[in-house]
Amino acid sequence: MYAVETLELTKYYSRGKVKALESCSISVEKGKIFSLLGPNGAGKSTLIKILLGIVFPTKGYAKILDQDISNYKTHSHVGYLAENHRFPDFLTAQQVLYYFGKMSGMDTISLSKRIPELLKTVRLDKWASVKIRKFSKGMLQRLGVAQALINDPTILFLDEPTDGIDPIGRREIRDLLKSLRNMGKTIFLNSHLLSEVERVSDEIAILKDGRLIQKGGVDEFISIKQQYQLQASGGNTTIEGICNRLDIPLQSQNGFMNVSVMDEVQLNHLIDELRKNQTIIQAITPRKITLEDYFIEILESGDNQ
Amino acid sequence: MKLLAIIKLTFRESFAKKTFMAFFGISTLLCLLFLFALNLDIVDGAQSYISIFGAEVDQLIELEKIVLGVEGAIAVALFTAGIFLSLFATSNLIPSFLQSGSIDLIISKPLNRMQILLGRFIGSILIVAFNIFYLVITSWIIMSIKTGIWNWGFLLSGVIIVVTFSILFSLMTFLGILSRSGPFSLMVTYLILFISPFLLQRDRIYALLSDKIYGYILDGLYYFLPRTAELGVLTQKLVRGIDVYSLSALWTSLMFALIMLGASTLIFNKKNF
Numbered sequence: 001m002y003a004v005e006t007l008e009l010t011k012y013y014s015r016g017k018v019k020a021l022e023s024c025s026i027s028v029e030k031g032k033i034f035s036l037l038g039p040n041g042a043g044k045s046t047l048i049k050i051l052l053g054i055v056f057p058t059k060g061y062a063k064i065l066d067q068d069i070s071n072y073k074t075h076s077h078v079g080y081l082a083e084n085h086r087f088p089d090f091l092t093a094q095q096v097l098y099y100f101g102k103m104s105g106m107d108t109i110s111l112s113k114r115i116p117e118l119l120k121t122v123r124l125d126k127w128a129s130v131k132i133r134k135f136s137k138g139m140l141q142r143l144g145v146a147q148a149l150i151n152d153p154t155i156l157f158l159d160e161p162t163d164g165i166d167p168i169g170r171r172e173i174r175d176l177l178k179s180l181r182n183m184g185k186t187i188f189l190n191s192h193l194l195s196e197v198e199r200v201s202d203e204i205a206i207l208k209d210g211r212l213i214q215k216g217g218v219d220e221f222i223s224i225k226q227q228y229q230l231q232a233s234g235g236n237t238t239i240e241g242i243c244n245r246l247d248i249p250l251q252s253q254n255g256f257m258n259v260s261v262m263d264e265v266q267l268n269h270l271i272d273e274l275r276k277n278q279t280i281i282q283a284i285t286p287r288k289i290t291l292e293d294y295f296i297e298i299l300e301s302g303d304n305q
Numbered sequence: 306m307k308l309l310a311i312i313k314l315t316f317r318e319s320f321a322k323k324t325f326m327a328f329f330g331i332s333t334l335l336c337l338l339f340l341f342a343l344n345l346d347i348v349d350g351a352q353s354y355i356s357i358f359g360a361e362v363d364q365l366i367e368l369e370k371i372v373l374g375v376e377g378a379i380a381v382a383l384f385t386a387g388i389f390l391s392l393f394a395t396s397n398l399i400p401s402f403l404q405s406g407s408i409d410l411i412i413s414k415p416l417n418r419m420q421i422l423l424g425r426f427i428g429s430i431l432i433v434a435f436n437i438f439y440l441v442i443t444s445w446i447i448m449s450i451k452t453g454i455w456n457w458g459f460l461l462s463g464v465i466i467v468v469t470f471s472i473l474f475s476l477m478t479f480l481g482i483l484s485r486s487g488p489f490s491l492m493v494t495y496l497i498l499f500i501s502p503f504l505l506q507r508d509r510i511y512a513l514l515s516d517k518i519y520g521y522i523l524d525g526l527y528y529f530l531p532r533t534a535e536l537g538v539l540t541q542k543l544v545r546g547i548d549v550y551s552l553s554a555l556w557t558s559l560m561f562a563l564i565m566l567g568a569s570t571l572i573f574n575k576k577n578f
Contacts, residue, residue, distance in 0.1 A: 054413065076415040084405070085407075087407075099310050102309070103310045103416060105415055147410070
């Protein structure tokens, strides 16, 4: 059973002139952190809003926790942090959690225990009785995360959770997400901060112009097949000569040498040749790129097509 | 209870925006005005003189008749002022609720959309009901103590005011969902409120119309829109203890409210946020 499943999910606005989401099929395993990436207007928030019944799909089908998305009762197991969320600014932090907890169906006794715990988790315990109109953007965002967790949800939808949060706060949210995953919760994340996504996600999907263009594990995105980074001493000319002889493309980048081999056999052959020529190999590592590099590359390649 | 949380939140919003307190303050001011401006001097069950806001009425008339007449006039004044104030105080409650970033969070909770809308609607009605009953009951107590005549019919004016407000608020809810604008919904609702006396006098307008079709349109509007002018008259009759032979104004207006609420629910249920 998947935590989230969509099939050919489509959303058009203005009688089909605006295609916010087109035939999007994804499935998210339970207990994983799934991140949705894409430029502004790619359809990330639309997808989350459809899953939560805030926006209705034009076509397609979706399920949360094996229930059709039209079943609002499933929401008692769901937590949601909206992008640019707006809490009533006349409430204090604990009142926000109280009212949203009540709307989630929680009783007063459970809330009286849960609210102080959550405020402590998001470092707002000292601000519990302060009206939120006095809060900074980062504090509101942390309160938003607490609100999403108020009903101890099985699945959490977070739309730009680290938006406006300082680096320390970001690390805390990252750690919180990891600990939630360890508790078996599923997290569906939308974020622009690719370095954050790279650090916490198990799976990633990239959306562009409403279309799903790639999906997979984080390693699949950031490792480049059959490319290795070589660190060796013994003269670049020797290494270049050997690579030329073995017909192995070699590139120098930031003081490292990147080699592209056809397979592991060719890599071992290269190592043998280097050793034969008295080259001291310090390290050979599979070459990785950052998610950001990959993301930009894939979006640009899409633009060029 | 999830619905109760929305109702309480609506109350809090009204408090925070000071509309509740302003409403309460104006109601108190009106009551104080009755307390000091309405001067009734009673001698052996008959009236020696009554002065209202300083103006003397010097004929000897049976006191109860005078008191009922005065209370009827006050009830109509409360009806007009109460509706006007109530609409103004609640005009932004639906649009503010529908703001992006706010409604999204509420929809993500285990509530169906009808419950969400109903919670907000009931919350707004209760805010007005609280203030109107405070105003009506306090004025009634002041007048009754001063005159010694306890006219229970006066309390019905509170019920009619709240019912009339609910009818007009259903229109404001519909317009608020459509336009998400408080001022727009308020202006249109005031327009409907103010054209009601003209529609009541449509027989006199017929002669001025160039075509019969306009007469039919006026008739259609008269029967479809809330008949607030007649509800005001109904309030006066109930307060004065005059027999009421027809409640059609109340029924057709309630029908209008049901249509507006039904349409609001339909639109709200299908709206993308």
